[in-house]
Amino acid sequence: MENQRLEEIENISSPCRLCPHECKAERNEKKAGFCRVPTLEPMISSYGPHFGEESFLVGRGGSGTIFFTYCNMKCVFCQNYDISQLGYGKVIKVEDLAKIMLTLQKAGCHNINLVTPTPHILSIVKAIELAKAKGLHIPIVYNCGGYESVKTLKLLKGVIDIYMPDFKYGESEAGEELSKVKNYTEIALQAIEEMLSQVGHLEIGPDGIARKGVFIRHLIMPNDAASSFKALELLAENFPGIAVNIMDQYYPTYLAERYPKISRRINAREWSEILKFAGSLRLRIVS
Numbered sequence: 001m002e003n004q005r006l007e008e009i010e011n012i013s014s015p016c017r018l019c020p021h022e023c024k025a026e027r028n029e030k031k032a033g034f035c036r037v038p039t040l041e042p043m044i045s046s047y048g049p050h051f052g053e054e055s056f057l058v059g060r061g062g063s064g065t066i067f068f069t070y071c072n073m074k075c076v077f078c079q080n081y082d083i084s085q086l087g088y089g090k091v092i093k094v095e096d097l098a099k100i101m102l103t104l105q106k107a108g109c110h111n112i113n114l115v116t117p118t119p120h121i122l123s124i125v126k127a128i129e130l131a132k133a134k135g136l137h138i139p140i141v142y143n144c145g146g147y148e149s150v151k152t153l154k155l156l157k158g159v160i161d162i163y164m165p166d167f168k169y170g171e172s173e174a175g176e177e178l179s180k181v182k183n184y185t186e187i188a189l190q191a192i193e194e195m196l197s198q199v200g201h202l203e204i205g206p207d208g209i210a211r212k213g214v215f216i217r218h219l220i221m222p223n224d225a226a227s228s229f230k231a232l233e234l235l236a237e238n239f240p241g242i243a244v245n246i247m248d249q250y251y252p253t254y255l256a257e258r259y260p261k262i263s264r265r266i267n268a269r270e271w272s273e274i275l276k277f278a279g280s281l282r283l284r285i286v287s
Contacts, residue, residue: 002129009155013040013122018152019072020187035072035119036087042097042123043069045089049109054245054287056210057111057141064104064138065113072118073145074180077262081254084116097127105138110209111162113141118148125159139211146188147181153194163195163214170230178225178259189238192216202243202286215243215286220274221250223261228274236281243284246274
């Protein structure tokens with residue numbers, strides 16, 4: 001199965017059809033597409049125990065976070081824009097990525113947290129296979145923006161334990177304006193459905209640490225720029241009881257000042273109204 005999986009992933013990695021853009025970049029010839037990743041080798045900016053994630057990922061030992069370079073979305077407000085948009089990072093070998101995973105496990109991290117993994121799926125799956133052969137056993141977390149191809153996700157069945165997608169926008173028009181992607185809402189809903197079919201709802205062990213499942217992140221933006229009421233309503237209608245972290249840490253950075261409606265932080269009224277609304281829905285609110 002593993003050889004067949006890798007063959008299929010390699011086939012859609014160049015010309016690249018890994019994500020919904022299907023830009024067909026010839027990455028085996030060092031040509032970049034929408035995401036700007038010009039290689040089939042892993043490209044990372046940093047790694048280490050991370051204590052800023054959800055409590056059920058962090059625990060006492062931290063979440064073993066690996067930040068991959070570039071992204072298949074171009075969010076004008078990205079807080080990690082130096083990595084996702086400006087390309088801070090370096091190319092490493094697959095063997096080195098496997099060693100990083102084992103190093104994070106040895107350091108006491110509770111999981112391997114793959115941040116913006118979508119363009120790097122081929123090297124990630126190869127590295128996980130190598131690392132598991134040497135004793136990697138902690139959960140693998142797929143930490144993405146939600147703009148995922150169901151066809152590609154199906155190839156990750158059995159590889160990923162915890163899916164952590166954003167559900168950024170309740171209406172696709174906002175995704176096109178603020179993240180430069182088409183049909184975001186419809187595509188993200190389809191992706192979440194596939195993720196749930198693979199690993200189910202979020203499961204947290206008696207030690208307070210997540211073992212498997214799906215949970216969603218949604219960032220509240222000023223002036224309801226993300227159509228948050230609609231986003232939460234869609235999640236509740238399509239996936240009753242799904243775990244959602246509603247986040248309030250938006251601040252204008254990168255190119256946000258060019259967009260007046262998102263050029264400030266959210267205020268107390270906006271935050272309280274969203275929380276009240278979320279409380280009326282069939283959602284499992286987590287943090």
